[in-house]
Amino acid sequence: MHPAPSPEAREVARAAARWLAMMEFNADEFDHAGLKRWRESHSAHEAAWEKAQRLRQRFCGVPPSLGMATLDRPALARRAVLKRTLGVATLVPTAWLLGQQLPLDVWRADLHTTTGEHKRWSLADGSTLHLNTDSAVDLDIKARRLVLLRGEMALKVVGASALTIQAPYGLITVSRGEACVRLGERDCRVSVVSGSVQLQPLRGPRLTLGEGQQVKLQVTGAGSVDTFDVAQLGWRDGVLVAQNQSLGDFLRELGRYRPGVLRWDEALESLRVTGSFRLENTDRILALLSATLALDVQTRTRYWVTLTLRKNIA
Incomplete structure (x- = not known):
């Protein structure tokens, strides 16, 4: 029996799985630069990424019969079939990574x-x-x-x-x-x-x-x-409190309460945040940040949000 993975290993595997999924769905230069920084920041990150890539290779082969069948379909149908196939190829190793690093005791917890x-x-x-x-x-x-x-x-x-x-x-x-x-x-x-x-x-x-x-x-x-500061425990009342906190640290904390990907420009890291924010609507928190700080919220989907430094408009 394999020993249970440590909390560190679980977090690294989850991050590798998220990066893997991100790279498969229209990743831009910003995404690739972020992945590069993450991989270079720790040897465990690079090892997890290599493992994710090996798994991706194992699952990405398309059976020849399926490939031939799609050639006989109209263009829209071909794209739909290939999209589903590639989606499975991505999701299978991602789910496998999470399943290996998040054992059943978490899912079966009391x-x-x-x-x-x-x-x-x-x-x-x-x-x-x-x-x-x-x-x-x-x-x-x-x-x-x-x-x-x-x-x-x-x-x-x-x-x-x-x-x-x-x-x-x-x-x-x-x-x-x-x-x-x-x-x-x-x-x-x-x-x-x-x-x-x-x-x-x-x-x-x-x-x-x-x-x-x-x-x-x-x-x-x-x-x-x-x-x-006991305000750090405001989550018990559904509140996230910041007292002159760097925006980078605040967003890393806010990201724990949001499904999907939350990214931001490096230039936003040093901005300061003060306030109490209700956690039941994190989209509203992002809107408040946009209204009070020099940033814009770019939303691809509800689960893919990027914050960018607002450009001065003459």
Whole structure:
């Protein structure tokens, strides 16, 4: 049996699959430049892209009988058949990549959310669980343990007995308090909203976090303890908050709540954003950004949006 892929490997595979699909559907020079930067930014990215290309080659062959059959069809019919064939050739390896890197335990999780969705559950002991966008959790009631498989969760414990969150980089025990845990590509960020939380990293000593503190757990152990702004957890109320944040960072966060591709010119990275934005309509957020900043929103489809620097009109 193959070991379960790490969260980092899953994220890289998802990115490779998205790039693969993008390259197949009218990619422009901007797309190719973005892919080049992504591949060169990390050796794991290049390895994943090569794997995606090998899979693409395996599935892209068109059977001769199908090719001959299309020659006898009218032009429009030929294009339709070839489009469907090429679509299958692209989607099969993309789905295979995602299926290999996103194991069934994510899809079969006890509780989960889709992209752009956040949910709240009341547990039997009165505790409250929130799941952010694209997240999954398994429950082990007898062991009073929650297993965070993907994404981000907030847990508020009110009962006498503690609850433990199992994450890829350690255990987080919450007792009469509230904590938020977010899985990243290479770490797990733990933030304490109230009370105190006990952490047991995979490596290193146990430590205690108090209200207003956060730390990142990694394969090598716990990082330094920092303070955090509770506004970062506005997603529990369906709000994305920015306080003089770079537009690039804001858009990367916003992209977690949108299906499809969200791209932007490099020149937009350093613009600043301040405000509270309701997450139930991310298209409206983009419209607000366009109305207040020097950018234009170009929409190919609902799932393919590009932001460009607005040109001065004399």
